[in-house]
Amino acid sequence: MRRLIAQLARFGAVGAVGFVVDAAVFNLLRATVLAPDEVHSGPFWAKVVSTIVAIFVNWMGNRYWTFREQRRATATREGIEFVVVSLGGMVIALATLGVSHYAMGLTSVVSDNIANIVGLVLGTVFRFWLYKVWVYHPERTAAPVQEPVRTEVAP
Template sequence: MRRLIAQLARFGVVGAVGFVVDFTIFNLLRATVLSPDEVHSGPFWAKVVSTVVAIFVNWMGNRYWTFRDQRRAVATREGIEFVVVSLGGMLISLGCLGLSHYVFGLTSALADNISGNVIGLALGTAFRFWLYKVWVYHPERAGTAGATDGAASDAEGDRVSTSV
């Protein structure tokens, strides 16, 4: 249980950094080159760009901090799986933004931020954490970096050193 709480805390910190990156880039693009006054689908594309950048930031943080004991020795497959899950989270966020902006006609910057960066992010975060935990960084997956470092797991799943 301690490990899960610690992981959730680290995931939250990494997510907060990713949120700042996502929020900043989204609003910068929405206010400038992808303004809805200039490009009708500007908020949608601003969210795509900001989310892609945040996915990279989050992968680095989660790979090297949140799930460091469970990461794969080879990053390629893990990175692809991380991106697939993250894109699923992005679709959730984009769905919320799309419904609010294009279906319900709530087109202000505040409405776009609430739908895409609050509601969509909350739903997408729950989705991503669950799939990162059970699929991308699952501790029983073969080829994890932590599996070869001379450590074993105790009854709660916490890693313990087996060296003398």
């Protein structure tokens, strides 16, 4: 149980860093090269870019810190699965906001932020669970690479 709690704490720390990166990249792009005054769909593209950057940052943090004991020797498939799960979490957050805002008609800033928090929590639980049981599951990871044994040859 102690290991799970430590892993959850690391997962939360990585997620917090990813959130800061996402917000910073989004706002930087939106204020400069993808400003809505210059590019009509600028905020949309700024969000796409910031999400991609944040997913990469989160993958690196989770691969090398949160799930370091379970990471695979080959990163390609792990990375693809990580992105799929991350996008699934994003869909959960967007669906929560969509139901609240459009289906239920709760359109105030407070309502949108509450829906965003609920979606973030649900998406985070979904992502952690799938990272743990699918992407970084111990049975799916390769055995650790061992250094070759050096032997001395007598002259």
